[in-house]
Amino acid sequence: MSVWNExxxxxxxxxxxxxxxFPVFDMHGHMGPHYAIYFKRGEAADMVAHLKKAGVAxxxxxxxxxxxxxxxxxxxxxxxxxxxxxxxxxxxxxNPHYPxxxxxxxxxxxxxxxxxxxIKMLAGYHKVNVTDKSYEYALxxxxxxxLPVLNHTWGGRGHYNDGPSMLKLVEKYHNAKFFHxxxxxxxxxxxxxxxxxxxGNSYLELTAVPGENGMIExxxxxxxxxxxxxxxxxxxxxxxxxxxxxxxxxxxDEAKRNILHDNVERxxxxxx
Amino acid sequence: xxxxxFFDSNCSIGMPMNxxxxxxxxxxxxxxxxxxxVEKALVRYINTDIAIPYSNAMVAELLKGDTQDRLTGxxxxxxxxxxxxxxxxxxxxxxxxxxxxxxxxxxxxxxYVPCRLTLGKLLDAAAERxxxxxxxxxxxxxxxxxxxxxxxxxxxxxxxxxxGKWGSxxxxxxxxxxxxxxHFETAGYWVPEGIADLANEYGAERILYGSNFPQYNxxxxxxxxxxxxLSAEKVALIAGxxxxxxxxxxxx
Ligand SMILES: [Zn+2]
Ligand SMILES: [Zn+2]
Numbered sequence: 001m002s003v004w005n006e007x008x009x010x011x012x013x014x015x016x017x018x019x020x021x022f023p024v025f026d027m028h029g030h031m032g033p034h035y036a037i038y039f040k041r042g043e044a045a046d047m048v049a050h051l052k053k054a055g056v057a058x059x060x061x062x063x064x065x066x067x068x069x070x071x072x073x074x075x076x077x078x079x080x081x082x083x084x085x086x087x088x089x090x091x092x093x094x095n096p097h098y099p100x101x102x103x104x105x106x107x108x109x110x111x112x113x114x115x116x117x118x119i120k121m122l123a124g125y126h127k128v129n130v131t132d133k134s135y136e137y138a139l140x141x142x143x144x145x146x147l148p149v150l151n152h153t154w155g156g157r158g159h160y161n162d163g164p165s166m167l168k169l170v171e172k173y174h175n176a177k178f179f180h181x182x183x184x185x186x187x188x189x190x191x192x193x194x195x196x197x198x199x200g201n202s203y204l205e206l207t208a209v210p211g212e213n214g215m216i217e218x219x220x221x222x223x224x225x226x227x228x229x230x231x232x233x234x235x236x237x238x239x240x241x242x243x244x245x246x247x248x249x250x251x252x253d254e255a256k257r258n259i260l261h262d263n264v265e266r267x268x269x270x271x272x
Numbered sequence: 273x274x275x276x277x278f279f280d281s282n283c284s285i286g287m288p289m290n291x292x293x294x295x296x297x298x299x300x301x302x303x304x305x306x307x308x309x310v311e312k313a314l315v316r317y318i319n320t321d322i323a324i325p326y327s328n329a330m331v332a333e334l335l336k337g338d339t340q341d342r343l344t345g346x347x348x349x350x351x352x353x354x355x356x357x358x359x360x361x362x363x364x365x366x367x368x369x370x371x372x373x374x375x376x377x378x379x380x381x382x383x384y385v386p387c388r389l390t391l392g393k394l395l396d397a398a399a400e401r402x403x404x405x406x407x408x409x410x411x412x413x414x415x416x417x418x419x420x421x422x423x424x425x426x427x428x429x430x431x432x433x434x435x436g437k438w439g440s441x442x443x444x445x446x447x448x449x450x451x452x453x454x455h456f457e458t459a460g461y462w463v464p465e466g467i468a469d470l471a472n473e474y475g476a477e478r479i480l481y482g483s484n485f486p487q488y489n490x491x492x493x494x495x496x497x498x499x500x501x502l503s504a505e506k507v508a509l510i511a512g513x514x515x516x517x518x519x520x521x522x523x524x
Contacts, residue, residue: 002307002309003307004309005309015495018498018499036438037439037442038439040465040466040469041465050464053501054499208437211462211489212487212489213293213485213486213487213488213489214489235464236438236462237437237462237464238465238496240500241492244491244492244493244495247491247495248308248489248491248495249489249491
């Protein structure tokens with residue numbers, strides 16, 4: 001008997017019905033074209049259609065242009081979310097090279113509720129370390145309000161969003177909810193430390209992890225499934241692939257539920 | 273799976289030089305496949321890139337541990353001029369008794385130019401016999417792969433290379449369009465509903481399920497394929513029947 005036909009399991013439900021039997025929250029997405037890849041399904045309507053097929057109730061995303069193209073403003077993204085109020089939420093893309101834009105955008109944060117959730121930093125691409133003072137205004141803003149802060153992180157040392165830099169952030173801010181995008185991929189030592197040495201406000205976000213053999217199992221061992229958040233980088237990665245990677249991992253059904261749904265509900269509540 | 277036959281086209285066995293995940297022998301690999309419901313696998317030796325020619329003997333040896341006939345092996349080729357492998361007739365003639373069904377090459381690691389001068393004799397013989405050639409050793413060097421395909425347009429081949437996780441449609445599609453023997457394996461191709469797009473554009477018989485085990489697990493791609501949006505018949509082709517047909521089609 002395989003993982004897919006264990007009676008009444010999350011994996012069995014996925015295999016039979018294409019969804020785990022409860023709503024999934026995807027906390028790391030994007031939208032729009034990206035220079036490095038061909039996307040057939042990179043716009044809101046196609047993305048939402050894909051989410052619905054896989055039983056993903058909500059996607060929290062940052063538009064590619066809100067990160068890569070400074071003239072494209074986060075206000076546009078809010079308008080896109082309004083077209084899909086049940087399914088889409090966004091992070092304000094923070095570009096450290098444009099402090100005035102950061103202030104202007106965050107001044108509209110309350111007006112953008114409930115579509116806006118928090119902020120997103122992409123230090124490795126903006127080439128400014130996450131600890132740099134150019135992020136301080138946005139980080140303080142998020143910390144005062146207890147908002148999610150999604151960072152693009154990666155393993156290896158000595159770069160803009162490496163483990164040691166992420167650790168400094170969580171040591172400094174105790175109230176914002178840090179989602180470490182890609183779980184500091186490959187750096188297990190710091191993936192563990194950023195969670196365990198935080199004030200309890202630090203989570204590993206799994207984009208690019210599901211499917212990697214044994215990696216989710218290892219994270220469950222190191223920090224516990226209560227500290228893991230599901231994400232896909234949609235439209236980069238397929239929801240079924242990523243959900244498939246979680247539910248076919250050798251972890252308990254409780255852990256699978258934590259990752260796909262429960263943890264986010266504990267952080268953000270039932271209405272968001 | 274009882275309801276879907278999976279034949280993994282991208283799978284490795286043995287102990288990697290630098291540790292990490294592995295299935296050391298047939299029993300370990302089969303137990304992993306059972307966990308996910310994968311029936312059969314086309315298996316390379318995990319250190320083929322660095323342990324040639326030992327790796328060819330080793331994969332044949334490890335397959336002896338599979339008493340259920342679920343595993344088929346892959347052997348690696350080298351330029352013929354150094355006489356590191358037998359002549360083509362003898363080489364391919366020994367495939368059946370060793371349960372080998374396909375070949376692969378690692379021109380980057382093994383440091384040669386993959387062209388007619390080096391591989392012509394062996395690859396013409398492979399094309400003639402319709403022996404599938406796995407393309408997994410080009411280390412992301414697309415222009416070298418393109419040159420290779422130009423030199424050997426008649427090959428039956430399966431692209432199984434993982435170079436990062438970003439969908440490579442801009443590079444893959446021209447190959448699918450221009451070489452009818454070029455097949456694409458799905459591990460690490462995580463493009464949303466992309467499997468269906470490729471199958472609809474180039475034919476479901478050109479796409480093959482693969483896991484890239486042991487780096488990836490088997491399950492993620494299985495769910496992705498099952499819910500790709502393709503018909504059950506096309507899903508079944510990609511899951512296992514295409515690879516079975518390719519291996520059966522080889523004259524060995
Ligand atoms: Zn990222
Ligand atoms: Zn991302």
